[in-house]
Every structure is written in structure tokens, then in C-alpha cells.
Amino acid sequence: MTLFIDCEFDGFGGPLISMAIVSTDGDEWYQVLTDQAKDPWVKENVLPKLYGLPISEQGFRESLASFLRKHRGETIVADFPCDFRYLLEKVTMPGGVCLNVELDMRLIYSLTTNPECPHYALSDARALMKAYMANREAA
Numbered sequence: 001m002t003l004f005i006d007c008e009f010d011g012f013g014g015p016l017i018s019m020a021i022v023s024t025d026g027d028e029w030y031q032v033l034t035d036q037a038k039d040p041w042v043k044e045n046v047l048p049k050l051y052g053l054p055i056s057e058q059g060f061r062e063s064l065a066s067f068l069r070k071h072r073g074e075t076i077v078a079d080f081p082c083d084f085r086y087l088l089e090k091v092t093m094p095g096g097v098c099l100n101v102e103l104d105m106r107l108i109y110s111l112t113t114n115p116e117c118p119h120y121a122l123s124d125a126r127a128l129m130k131a132y133m134a135n136r137e138a139a
Helices: 040-045 057-070 081-091 121-138
Strands: 004-008 016-023 029-032 075-078 104-107
Touching: 004 081, 004 121, 016 057, 016 081, 016 121, 029 057, 029 121, 057 081, 075 081, 075 121, 081 104
Parallel strands: 004 075, 075 104
Antiparallel strands: 004 016, 016 029
């Protein structure tokens, strides 16, 4: 099975707002870390599309680790390098301890996705999976 990740953040390189990961087996994970932003574009285009209330940093990490442990050894695909940056930050605990996860990472920057609801991380991750699978079938 393969996983697909998308993140929303407050301006390029800014704080993480939400993250979504979907699997080819239909398993999905989505969490909101904050519903606040400084960037005007993010306020207008990302925050209105958040689903659910923000959870604590610790809750976010625990939820993410639980999901990733169910998918140990799978490949996770992103279409933008920042998605991996935020993932790696969240699996690294304060003090440098890494959560017990095992993933292979694959960056595919050239896929064109068509999300149903752009800038909603879960919709974007689903669209990435759909584009990736269609590209594989066409090859």
C-alpha cells in the first residue's frame, strides 16, 4: 500500500496548520493543529476549509504516530518537499527523540492534481493519490 500526504501551513515555511494522509487501502488521517494564521491569503483560502477543531501538539503527534504505525514500512508520497519537512518535524519529539515509525518517502513534483476542494489538506491528499494511481496505470 501507498500513503499520500498534504499539509497546509501559514505562508511558505510558516507554522503547520493541518496535515492529511490517505492510503490506497482507504484509510485516512486528518488533523488540525491551529485555526489561526497571519498570512492574508491563508486566512482567506485555507482557514475556511479546515474541518474539525485544533488539537494539542502532543495529541497531534500521538495521533500521527498511531496512524503511521498501522502503515509501517509503506511508501509515503508527496508532491511538494515541505510536506515531508512538516511530517519529519512532527515525528521528531522535543529533545530529538524520534517516534517509532518506519516509512519510505517519495517526492513526485510533476503530477497535476485536481482536488475537489483545493487547500483542504484531506482533499489535496486524495487528489494526489488519484493522480498518482492514474499516472501509474497510464505507464
